[in-house]
Amino acid sequence: MSGRSLNLLGLLLVGVVGLAFMFLTPRLAELDTVLDLTVYIIMAVLALSLGLIWGYGGILCFGQSAFFGLGAYTYAITMFNIGESTLPFLLAIVLPGAFAALLGYFMFYGRISDVYLGVITLTVTLILFNSMNSTAGPEFHVGAARLGGFNGIPGIPPLNLPFHKSAVIDLEGMFYLATGALLLTYFGLRLLLASQFGRIIVGIRENERRAELLGYDPRAYKLATFTIGGALAGFAGCLFANWGNFVSPTIFGLAQSAQIIIWVIVGGRGTLIGPVVGCIGIQWLSAALGANQPSGGADWWSKIFANAPLILGVILIAFVLLVPKGLVPTAADIASFFLRRRQRQREQCGFEPQQAE
Amino acid sequence: MAEPLLQTRDLSMHFGGVKAVNNVNFALAEGELRCLIGPNGAGKSTFFKMLTGQLAPSHGQVLFRGRDISRAQAHQIARLGIGIKTQVPSVFDGLSVRENIHLAASRLHSLDRVRRVVDEMLERIGLTDAAHRVVGQLAHGQRQWVELGLVLSTDPELILLDEPAAGMTHEEVQRTAELVREISRTRALIVVEHDMQFIRMIAKQVTVFNRGSVLVEDAVENILRNPLVRDVYLGKQAAA
Numbered sequence: 045m046s047g048r049s050l051n052l053l054g055l056l057l058v059g060v061v062g063l064a065f066m067f068l069t070p071r072l073a074e075l076d077t078v079l080d081l082t083v084y085i086i087m088a089v090l091a092l093s094l095g096l097i098w099g100y101g102g103i104l105c106f107g108q109s110a111f112f113g114l115g116a117y118t119y120a121i122t123m124f125n126i127g128e129s130t131l132p133f134l135l136a137i138v139l140p141g142a143f144a145a146l147l148g149y150f151m152f153y154g155r156i157s158d159v160y161l162g163v164i165t166l167t168v169t170l171i172l173f174n175s176m177n178s179t180a181g182p183e184f185h186v187g188a189a190r191l192g193g194f195n196g197i198p199g200i201p202p203l204n205l206p207f208h209k210s211a212v213i214d215l216e217g218m219f220y221l222a223t224g225a226l227l228l229t230y231f232g233l234r235l236l237l238a239s240q241f242g243r244i245i246v247g248i249r250e251n252e253r254r255a256e257l258l259g260y261d262p263r264a265y266k267l268a269t270f271t272i273g274g275a276l277a278g279f280a281g282c283l284f285a286n287w288g289n290f291v292s293p294t295i296f297g298l299a300q301s302a303q304i305i306i307w308v309i310v311g312g313r314g315t316l317i318g319p320v321v322g323c324i325g326i327q328w329l330s331a332a333l334g335a336n337q338p339s340g341g342a343d344w345w346s347k348i349f350a351n352a353p354l355i356l357g358v359i360l361i362a363f364v365l366l367v368p369k370g371l372v373p374t375a376a377d378i379a380s381f382f383l384r385r386r387q388r389q390r391e392q393c394g395f396e397p398q399q400a401e
Numbered sequence: 402m403a404e405p406l407l408q409t410r411d412l413s414m415h416f417g418g419v420k421a422v423n424n425v426n427f428a429l430a431e432g433e434l435r436c437l438i439g440p441n442g443a444g445k446s447t448f449f450k451m452l453t454g455q456l457a458p459s460h461g462q463v464l465f466r467g468r469d470i471s472r473a474q475a476h477q478i479a480r481l482g483i484g485i486k487t488q489v490p491s492v493f494d495g496l497s498v499r500e501n502i503h504l505a506a507s508r509l510h511s512l513d514r515v516r517r518v519v520d521e522m523l524e525r526i527g528l529t530d531a532a533h534r535v536v537g538q539l540a541h542g543q544r545q546w547v548e549l550g551l552v553l554s555t556d557p558e559l560i561l562l563d564e565p566a567a568g569m570t571h572e573e574v575q576r577t578a579e580l581v582r583e584i585s586r587t588r589a590l591i592v593v594e595h596d597m598q599f600i601r602m603i604a605k606q607v608t609v610f611n612r613g614s615v616l617v618e619d620a621v622e623n624i625l626r627n628p629l630v631r632d633v634y635l636g637k638q639a640a641a
Contacts, residue, residue, distance in 0.1 A: 246496070247496070251491060256475045257491070258504070259479035262476075
């Protein structure tokens with residue numbers, strides 16, 4: 045089978061499995077499971093945003109949570125002021141995207157090196173964290189929306205169907221929306237990456253100087269990639285604010301921004317399915333470990349297993365050392381190894397094509 | 402005399418106190434093939450970097466068809482029509498040979514034409530059979546050709562080759578020389594090379610760099626006889 049038809053088969057598989065998951069889950073699972081899955085899926089959209097800019101664009105953004113949080117806050121604040129969700133929804137995408145474009149302009153056109161890019165993006169999200177934390181008093185408000193400092197903004201009105209204020213999306217509707225958003229994001233990014241633009245950003249990741257010497261301006265392409273990633277993270281933030289009807293400054297925090305990177309590392313850079321798998325898997329694991337909270341048992345091991353951050357840290361180290369490419373690329377490597385071996389056995393004529401591996 | 406394709410005026414690059422390139426006045430005619438030789442550290446690669454916008458000169462000018470490009474960005478210069486093959490092969494190591502060439506060719510050609518253009522280029526650099534292999538896994542000489550293919554695919558007016566024959570086997574060197582001669586029928590070229598065999602195969606006019614300046618400029622047979630050049634560069638190698 046050629047690479048092209050294998051590719052199409054993969055796409056078809058993702059589409060079928062995704063749609064089946066979307067329509068079957070609410071019928072088969074309890075409502076609280078559906079609710080849990082919804083947030084996993086929303087976070088997967090966020091993971092994809094970093095999967096694009098880091099995995100394909102080669103830009104290690106340590107503060108993807110900045111755009112995620114901005115999306116959530118933008119939605120919350122405009123929603124309290126407008127009351128109808130069409131405009132807040134759009135603003136929650138456009139504003140983080142615009143902020144990413146502004147920040148990216150200074151970083152890419154200033155030719156900041158990769159390490160400093162990581163430092164700057166991390167600093168930006170921590171600045172947002174600190175400033176939002178210090179907005180506790182009643183004097184901090186935007187129109188009708190009180191920012192609430194470290195307590196955050198509770199009771200955010202949910203999304204409604206575009207221009208139909210009374211047609212509010214319920215919990216099950218939120219699951220459909222989140223899953224649909226993830227599928228749309230996935231296929232949208234696949235399309236983007238298959239385009240000329242996608243080829244060029246991968247080329248820039250591989251060898252920026254060479255791309256430049258061929259006549260492509262890496263600054264412009266990186267800026268565009270970064271902006272798309274920011275807008276996508278804002279979109280995820282909007283969905284997240286809807287899911288819990290709540291947003292607080294922890295959304296900008298170090299834990300949140302580090303988590304996104306871990307999802308992508310575990311799932312695998314340079315794939316789109318990887319960050320989704322990594323994100324959902326790690327969240328599921330964290331929840332399972334958290335639920336393992338010892339009620340009476342005071343054994344040392346049950347205490348360790350209840351310590352989710354510790355376990356996650358161990359997992360991260362294990363991945364960086366043992367599976368540095370991440371789950372999905374490693375699985376693909378193993379599969380192609382066996383495929384090649386079978387092919388070679390089938391040839392069986394003493395002639396072995398030169399393989400570097 | 403017609404206006405030169407490329408001209409530099411007092412072109413200089415100083416790193417701190419080191420004068421890597423110092424007041425170089427250089428001119429290349431349309432369609433000319435020029436070889437650039439000189440000992441290590443003579444400033445040849447720095448000179449190339451200034452011509453392609455990878456380094457901004459300390460002072461002086463680079464004129465391409467009369468237009469000052471000394472402050473232009475590298476991608477702008479590439480779009481004006483100067484292509485470079487760098488000293489260490491600069492290719493997209495993680496991509497296949499075909500993807501490499503496609504990336505270069507697709508800036509100029511529409512999607513329906515690019516496939517044919519890529520096929521032709523693969524044929525020309527002799528890598529049709531290796532089209533689907535990842536470039537990072539190829540031998541050094543083949544990677545050199547991939548880079549040459551990248552440069553040719555952008556269809557530049559002027560092609561700079563920095564040690565195109567380095568690390569190649571004898572047959573590969575001969576094929577490269579053939580390719581260079583073929584290119585020079587339609588395009589201007591500047592070739593930096595240490596391999597005197599290779600220079601003999603392709604050169605007409607040679608410029609010798611030494612300590613950041615132009616030492617002499619002459620026809621290849623005179624250069625090889627020039628005692629000054631032997632002193633700074635060729636040494637015993639040429640006498641042999």
